[in-house]
Amino acid sequence: MKARIHITLKSGVLDPQGRAIANALHALGFDSVDDVRQGKYIEVDLKESDKAKAKAAVDQMCGKLLANTVIENYTIDLVD
Amino acid sequence: MKARIHITLKSGVLDPQGRAIANALHALGFDSVDDVRQGKYIEVDLKESDKAKAKAAVDQMCGKLLANTVIENYTIDLVD
Numbered sequence: 079m080k081a082r083i084h085i086t087l088k089s090g091v092l093d094p095q096g097r098a099i100a101n102a103l104h105a106l107g108f109d110s111v112d113d114v115r116q117g118k119y120i121e122v123d124l125k126e127s128d129k130a131k132a133k134a135a136v137d138q139m140c141g142k143l144l145a146n147t148v149i150e151n152y153t154i155d156l157v158d
Numbered sequence: 159m160k161a162r163i164h165i166t167l168k169s170g171v172l173d174p175q176g177r178a179i180a181n182a183l184h185a186l187g188f189d190s191v192d193d194v195r196q197g198k199y200i201e202v203d204l205k206e207s208d209k210a211k212a213k214a215a216v217d218q219m220c221g222k223l224l225a226n227t228v229i230e231n232y233t234i235d236l237v238d
Contacts, residue, residue: 084199099200102223110215112203119164119199120179123192135190143182 079124081136082155085145086117120144132156159204161216162235165225166197200224212236 087093093115100114122139126132136154145152167173173195180194202219206212216234225232 086199086201096200099224103202103219106219106222108215108219110204110206110212111219112205114203115201117199117201119166119197120176121166121195121197122183123194124190125192126190132190135188139183139186139188139191142186144179 079126079129079132080157081122081124081132082157083120083122083136083140083144083152084117084155085120085140085150085152086115088149088151091149118144129156159206159209159212160237161202161204161212162237163200163202163216163220163224163232164197164235165200165220165230165232166195168229168231171229198224209236 096114096116099116100111103111103114122136124132124135126135133154133156136156140152140154141147176194176196179196180191183191183194202216204212204215206215213234213236220232220234221227
């Protein structure tokens with residue numbers, strides 16, 4: 079089973095990396111760009127085949143290691 | 159219109175960051191973890207309302223700035 083994890087900054091949190099990308103895109107002439115937010119995308123391959131157990135394990139991984147829940151949100155999608 | 163861009167390393171390319179995450183998860187006792195790959199996730203807000211034009215613009219952004227197409231793949235999802 080594979081877990082697809084998206085980690086994004088919470089909406090109030092300043093995103094300097096996203097700002098830098100937006101500025102670079104404007105400098106390249108992409109004037110239609112309004113705002114850019116950068117996040118992380120992590121794919122985890124799991125031996126676990128039980129969906130509920132896998133979800134619980136990945137949730138723990140995010141809380142303990144992958145995401146900083148003070149400033150970041152995360153979403154988990156499980157695929158077989 | 160919003161573009162969701164996933165940038166991932168091509169399958170043959172070594173991913174030391176993903177390896178480090180996998181090792182850290184094993185050290186924390188998550189033994190069900192097989193493999194981890196880390197990628198980037200970028201959300202771009204566009205003023206453009208025409209879907210085809212937006213897709214073409216984001217495709218150009220990825221090729222010129224966001225992704226290194228020698229070692230990375232990217233996928234684009236457009237949402238209204």
